[in-house]
Structure formats: structure tokens, C-alpha cells
Amino acid sequence: MKKLFTVFCFSLWATVFNAQEIPNTIKKSDVFKDEYKHSSIALVEDDGKDGVFIARSYAGGMFSSGAGYYFEHYDSNLKLIKEYEYQMKRSDVEKWGSILGIVMNGDQVSLIDFLYNTQEKAFVCSALTSNISSFNFEKKELFRIAYSDxxxxxxxxxxxxxxxxxxxxxxxxxxxxxxxxxxxxxxxxxxxxxxxxxxxxxxxxxxxxxxxxxxxxxxxxxxxxxxxxxxxxxxxxxxxxxxxxxxxxxxxxxxxxxxxxxxxxxxxxxxxxxxxxxxxxxxxxxxxxxxxxxxxxxxxxxxxxxxxxxxxxxxxxxxxxxxxFTEQFMVDKYGKNKDKELKNLSFRGLLITEQNEIVFNAEEYYMTTHYHMSPNGGGGTYTYVYHYDDIVSAKIASDGSILWARNINKRQATGGSDAYISYTSTVKGNDTFFFINTGEKVKKLSNDRIQFGQTSTKRSNLNVIRITPDGNFSFQEILDDKDNEVPFMVSDGAVSKNSVYFIGRKGKKKQLLKVTL
Structure with missing residues (x-):
């Protein structure tokens, strides 16, 4: 009887937090390999034919120097139509160059480049522009400022x-x-x-x-x-x-x-x-x-x-x-309404709903330092761990009042890349969505709360969380790592209309994922 009661309680808890299936469709590209290991989505644009144009920035590592962009055109099923690699090449007099952003104008794409010209002793900002069908980039100077200024x-x-x-x-x-x-x-x-x-x-x-x-x-x-x-x-x-x-x-x-x-x-x-x-x-x-x-x-x-x-x-x-913060928020955070305050909140973005309400997102982010004594004495080394904990989200009405505020319990940390942890957020209609990875089963906390745990490149399940207009939330695992060749970099998602795009990577092996809500 006690075991039966336990099963009943767990089922009730699962119903409370996952009462509804969150409608979504998933499409994946073929698995492919790049010459360069590291890349991230810099631009996503619909092509007007249910396809998508994607620009990915890349940078070489210790054994493959270089930097540039991959431009890729996919059809509605994420089948690659056309691709082009643009490698950034600088002359001997061009230093400290970086691409500030990417701008689209119809079928024209422009890389906004900012660099120091040592010969002319000036910082020069230029647009490198090409048609996405020909990829023949031409440079146009936008402005320049003297180095000394x-x-x-x-x-x-x-x-x-x-x-x-x-x-x-x-x-x-x-x-x-x-x-x-x-x-x-x-x-x-x-x-x-x-x-x-x-x-x-x-x-x-x-x-x-x-x-x-x-x-x-x-x-x-x-x-x-x-x-x-x-x-x-x-x-x-x-x-x-x-x-x-x-x-x-x-x-x-x-x-x-x-x-x-x-x-x-x-x-x-x-x-x-x-x-x-x-x-x-x-x-x-x-x-x-x-x-x-x-x-x-x-x-x-x-x-x-x-x-x-x-x-x-x-x-x-x-x-x-x-x-x-609302009473519901404090219960989410601490299990009951405690007179506590938050710290280490890092702003993560603003979203606007169809009703012009504002969704304000943040994350508990902080760094810890660890000292490791040398086994032979004579000093040691320091390591740094970057923590990406609870998600804080609040919806603000058009009159400035809080409609709801929720805390999503999460414990994730890394000593290296943060691409697979943290989250990407978007809105559709009046619902708010968060995409996060977790390598562990969702943990049950006191007072009917849940917590998402650590993830890694070896085990990374993709979850979606939905907060409805009344502030209730549910979650659903939409991809199990056993079904994927690569883990997806959930913090680098790019939103276009009702879809979110992620790049997955394991070594040089990569794959593009499209989740449509």
C-alpha cells in the first residue's frame, strides 16, 4: 500500500508539472563536417519559400588558424541548397579586425567590419557586401576615425x-x-x-x-x-x-x-x-x-x-x-515565501509578446575560484568554474505591473565552453518558452518544485519549458541524447518567426536543428 501511494504521488507530481504536451515539430539537417571546429549562428533569415539562410561565424583553434563565415541556404526540410565559405583575410597593414554585425537587405548580405589600418593610422569601418546567389563580396567604407582619437x-x-x-x-x-x-x-x-x-x-x-x-x-x-x-x-x-x-x-x-x-x-x-x-x-x-x-x-x-x-x-x-517579486516567485525559489533577496542576476534578454507585454529574463550567473595544491609542494594552480543557475523570468503588463514572475530552478556549471548549458528563450503568441539541456533526470524538490541539472557533451537531453499567460509552466523533453549524433549548443539558439535554430557539435561533426513551436 505504501509503495502504491508513492507511485500515486509521483504520478500526481508529474501531472502538475507536465500536464500538457507542448506542440512542436523537429527537423534536422544531415550531419556534416567543417574544417574548423568552433562555429556559432550569427544570422538566420527566412528566404520567403519556407527555406532559411544561415550565416555561421567560425574561428580556428590551436591547430587550425583562421576566421570567417559559412553561408548556407537550406530548403524547408533543412536540405542544403547552397553553401559558401568566406574567410577573413587581412593585409599586412590591417590589425585588430572584427566583424561587428551582419545586415540583410533583400538578397544582399553585408558584414560590418571594423579594423585598424596601421599605414593610415585610422580605425576604418567598412561594409563587405554580396548577393547571396553569387557571393562576390565588395567593400564600401562607412566611416573612419583617427587612431589617436x-x-x-x-x-x-x-x-x-x-x-x-x-x-x-x-x-x-x-x-x-x-x-x-x-x-x-x-x-x-x-x-x-x-x-x-x-x-x-x-x-x-x-x-x-x-x-x-x-x-x-x-x-x-x-x-x-x-x-x-x-x-x-x-x-x-x-x-x-x-x-x-x-x-x-x-x-x-x-x-x-x-x-x-x-x-x-x-x-x-x-x-x-x-x-x-x-x-x-x-x-x-x-x-x-x-x-x-x-x-x-x-x-x-x-x-x-x-x-x-x-x-x-x-x-x-x-x-x-x-x-x-511575487509570492509565487518566492515559492518557486525557496519552497515557501521567505524574506530573501536574489543576487548574481545577469540580464539575458527582453522579449515582446503580441500584446506588447515585456518578458524580462535573467540567470543566476557567478564564478568560483578553486586552488589546487601541487602534490610536490612549491605552489599550486587555480581553476575557475562558471555557474549558470536559476532562470528568472517576469512578464510586465503595458501599465508596468507584474503579470507573473517565475523562478526555474537549475544547477549547471562549466570550466570551459558554456554553449551546451544556460538557455535560449522566445515567445509565441502570449506564451513564453525556454530551451535547456539536462543530462540528468529532472529532480523533484520540496513544495512541488522541480530542478534541471547538469549537462555535458556526453549526455545532453533537450527540453522545452512553456510559461502560459496565467504564469503556469510545464516542461517536456523533446530530444533524447540517445537519438542524436551530436549534442546541441542550447545557449546559442537563433530565433526566426516561430522556429528556433541550434547548431550541434561533437568534434568537427556538426548538425543543424530546427524546432518549430
Whole structure:
């Protein structure tokens, strides 16, 4: 009778967490081999005929130097139609080159290249453009900046890194325009050179952004391109002398600047008595929002999600809210509603539903250091382990309130590549989906909770988790590692319409996976 009761309880638990099958279809390409071991998906575009165009970046390792891109065209069944390899070749005077991003315009693909020309003593940004049927790349210079003017990567001391140094690339949601910002050397003021281009590579904005404050006092959060491609929004976290005197809350202010051909406008807003460690902008047609995690005590321990809504043109603040994590979230995390705070949260992306609700995702990420004593004495060695633990997800309504917040328990760590752990997320309709690998059976925790465990290249089962509009979630294993020749790199997924694409790899052996929801 006791054994029967145990079976009944387990069946009931399985029903609670996996009550519905999650509709999906899976297609795989043929297994293939590349010359280069490491590659990742850089671009996925539908071809308009149920096929897909994919660009993969690759880099050689210790025994196979080189870098470039594989361009591949697949039909609706992931049968390869055409492929082309573009190897990046630099002249003797071209140094420190990198591809900032890829832009598509119909059947034209452009690699946005940024490099230092030692002969001309200038950083040069160019577009390498080709038709995807001919793959005959031609170079067009977009802009150049003198070497002496560009801020190189630097440390300010006390483990503070100037994260916005060099060049940064961003593209708008509709992929109709892209911006490049370059940190300019100026010891007295935070200075950026900002360019905006449309997808035809026409320059729309050429702007010098300057804030009269020392570089280390201005923390560059992000820059976004409006849907219409006419405006840029730059968000910074600024440590001013005035805010330094505050008795409560963060001793800083946030500054959001709109940049257009007419000039710039700036809005300053404070998080009052709260600490908002960082904010991210989300652009809609009729409003602009900034949101992030906040705390009442310290920057690295979080209580909930802060929300600011602004007018996209005037930048007037319409509303601000501080949403504490829900009771359901605390039960997910701790098994019961405990008065605890989160730490080590790393922002992982924003998703927008069809109803213009925002899904805000993060992951508990941290590093541990381990010292290994030499068996013969005389010192030892250090190893580093990177932890990718719980997934934090919250849906924000159009008025800024939390519709739901969930914590998905996960324990994963690696001392090397993180490609097979962490996750990829997307939305379809009003549902939110997460794809994760696990090499172990899903573990049952107290209070009807579950936990996804460690994975590896030797054992990696692909799971999908769905959170419904009311905040309930279910999960399903959609691929068992016994049925695959290669494990799939779940953190490098690329989303196109209702499908998510993954690359699988084992050595030089590779395979493309398409999961359609």
C-alpha cells in the first residue's frame, strides 16, 4: 500500500508539472563536417519559400588558424541548397579586425567590419557586401576615425572595466537600421562618436555625443535604434557630485538621451531610495520604457523589477513603478515565501509578446575560484568554474505591473565552453518558452518544485519549458541524447518567426536543428 501511494504521488507530481504536451515539430539537417571546429549562428533569415539562410561565424583553434563565415541556404526540410565559405583575410597593414554585425537587405548580405589600418593610422569601418546567389563580396567604407582619437579598452582600477570602449554595434527590432558607437578618448568628458545607417547602408546620423563628466563616472548601459530608424536612445548611469550626497538609495542618476538629425534631448531620472543596478530600454511606437532589477539594500541583491515609462519624443516621464517579486516567485525559489533577496542576476534578454507585454529574463550567473595544491609542494594552480543557475523570468503588463514572475530552478556549471548549458528563450503568441539541456533526470524538490541539472557533451537531453499567460509552466523533453549524433549548443539558439535554430557539435561533426513551436 505504501509503495502504491508513492507511485500515486509521483504520478500526481508529474501531472502538475507536465500536464500538457507542448506542440512542436523537429527537423534536422544531415550531419556534416567543417574544417574548423568552433562555429556559432550569427544570422538566420527566412528566404520567403519556407527555406532559411544561415550565416555561421567560425574561428580556428590551436591547430587550425583562421576566421570567417559559412553561408548556407537550406530548403524547408533543412536540405542544403547552397553553401559558401568566406574567410577573413587581412593585409599586412590591417590589425585588430572584427566583424561587428551582419545586415540583410533583400538578397544582399553585408558584414560590418571594423579594423585598424596601421599605414593610415585610422580605425576604418567598412561594409563587405554580396548577393547571396553569387557571393562576390565588395567593400564600401562607412566611416573612419583617427587612431589617436579612439579610446582603447582599459581598466580604471578596483576591478572596474570601461565596458563601452572600442566599437559597439546594435540593430533595431525590425532590422531596418543599425547604429555603431565608438568611444572617443577624452579625459575630461564621456565622448562617443555615433553613426546610424539604414539597411541600404545609407548614413542617416553622424553625431558627437558628449557628457561633461569623467569617463569612469559615466556607465554606458545601452543604445537602441527606433523602429522607424530615425532616432537613437542612449542610456547612461551617471555618478554626479550632487547624487554623491544622497543619504538613501543609489548615489547616481540615469540619463536617457534621444539623438536625431535635429539634435539631442536628455531626461534625467532617479531611482529615489531604491538601488537599480542597471536598466534596459524597450522601444514601442507610442512609448519608451526602461526596466531592470532593483534592491532596497545593496546593488547586488534584488527585491523586484523597476519600471519607467517615457514619451518617445519629449522623454517626459509618464509613470514609474517598483514591483516586488511575487509570492509565487518566492515559492518557486525557496519552497515557501521567505524574506530573501536574489543576487548574481545577469540580464539575458527582453522579449515582446503580441500584446506588447515585456518578458524580462535573467540567470543566476557567478564564478568560483578553486586552488589546487601541487602534490610536490612549491605552489599550486587555480581553476575557475562558471555557474549558470536559476532562470528568472517576469512578464510586465503595458501599465508596468507584474503579470507573473517565475523562478526555474537549475544547477549547471562549466570550466570551459558554456554553449551546451544556460538557455535560449522566445515567445509565441502570449506564451513564453525556454530551451535547456539536462543530462540528468529532472529532480523533484520540496513544495512541488522541480530542478534541471547538469549537462555535458556526453549526455545532453533537450527540453522545452512553456510559461502560459496565467504564469503556469510545464516542461517536456523533446530530444533524447540517445537519438542524436551530436549534442546541441542550447545557449546559442537563433530565433526566426516561430522556429528556433541550434547548431550541434561533437568534434568537427556538426548538425543543424530546427524546432518549430
Amino acid at each position: 579612439v579610446m582603447k579598452s582599459q581598466w580604471f582600477g578596483s576591478n572596474q572595466f570601461d565596458g563601452d570602449s572600442g566599437a559597439n554595434f546594435m540593430i533595431n527590432e525590425d532590422k531596418t537600421a543599425f547604429a555603431i558607437t565608438v568611444d572617443i578618448k577624452n579625459k575630461d568628458a564621456e565622448t562617443h562618436k555615433i553613426y546610424l545607417f539604414d539597411k541600404q547602408l545609407n548614413k542617416r546620423i553622424d553625431y558627437d555625443f558628449k557628457r561633461e563628466i569623467k569617463d569612469k563616472k559615466f556607465i554606458y548601459e545601452n543604445i537602441d535604434v527606433s523602429k522607424d530608424g530615425n532616432n537613437l536612445y542612449l542610456l547612461g548611469k551617471v555618478y554626479t557630485e550632487e547624487k554623491k550626497k544622497k543619504k538613501e538609495g543609489g548615489k547616481y542618476q540615469y540619463e536617457l538621451t534621444r539623438i536625431s538629425n535635429e539634435g539631442q534631448a536628455t531626461q534625467i531620472f532617479d531611482t529615489d531610495e531604491h538601488f537599480a543596478g542597471s536598466l534596459k530600454t524597450v522601444i514601442f511606437e507610442d512609448k519608451l520604457t526602461c526596466l531592470g532589477f532593483y534592491s532596497d539594500k545593496k546593488d547586488y541583491r534584488y527585491k523586484g523589477i523597476s519600471y519607467f515609462e517615457l514619451d518617445p519624443i519629449s522623454l517626459a516621464i509618464r509613470k514609474s513603478k517598483y514591483n516586488p
